[in-house]
Amino acid sequence: MELHDRRQAPWHDDSFEGEMVAVMTVGVPGGEVLLETSRLLLRPWRVDEAVVQRELWTERDPRVPPHRRIDEDGHPTVAELEDSIRTHKVWSTGLLAVERKASRDVIGYCGLVDSGRGATGEPELAFELLRRVWRQGYATEASLAVVGWARSSGYERLWATVWDWNTASRRVLAKVGFIETDRKEVDAVHGTTLFTTRPL
Template sequence: MAAGVTPEPEVVLETARLLLRPWRVTEAAVQRELWTERDPRVPPHRRIDAEGRPTVAEIEESIRTNRPWSSRLLAVERKATGDVIGYCGLVDSEKVPDGEPELAFELLRRVWRQGYATEASSAVLDWARSSGYERLWATVWEWNVASRRVLAKIEFTETGRMEVHAVHGTNLFTTKQL
């Protein structure tokens, strides 16, 4: 964790339309649905494998044990309907310098193009800023035009750094000063 950053044990963020909060075990099926919707160009370790893994039970266990990858990826719940539509939060990354976190978000396809990703990401940026972070990163596949658009709206800029994968495409590195 970067110097001067204050960790928060349980984060709940609120926007006009959304509540961002820790995942509940009963919402594992939503996470699994996200896995099933992923573009086939996404690397295999982030998609459902040939044996159908991760299963809902495996995802339930990861939520129950609050594994580090899930503890700062908050469930995005629509306040009007109470349904969870994806996640948004911060992840630790070995790819970026100085222990700075990455912004990560993913929403169910049925709610795309409604501004939820931008709204949730803005709330996470405010949380990161108030927690003492000075800069955030985000990596995005070059072919993921929708996510690149969200990052541009919240003023992330492309750094020129990229990782080229022969099968999956080019991963772009973006950053934002807070």
């Protein structure tokens, strides 16, 4: 993953919606990323927040493939997720924790990953929030900040994949400017994966 290498300078962009603001901090240890909106802080995960990641795993729709859900032996455990936060850079420079500024609680993640599904140098936007905070505009707000970060980092296009049955995520992607393409991956068991893209 090269996200931290693409960033050249701090930025401030208030062109999204109303009072939304996104700020990137550079020069912090490990090339970590910090984004801020009117209600949210997107930042590296802390080890003690693995319980939030575990909750996300437990809430996933049963149509999601088994490798993305808790298995019959209870894996991944909180301890395994803690280890992942410690050792995988994606949790500090890619898939950022989404924290509500008012209540200081982490409600999910949003960020960029190099999934290999898009063209070279075109990362994928990914987000997932706890069910209890759905329908409050947080996914859209966080995604807009990440789109601004990507634009400022020099990317020219982003991708996002979404299950055809995931209407809520499809609405979020449409709101932040992603357009569904003709590309699809059909899975008779889990549903069709739609490929969306957004020029920057």
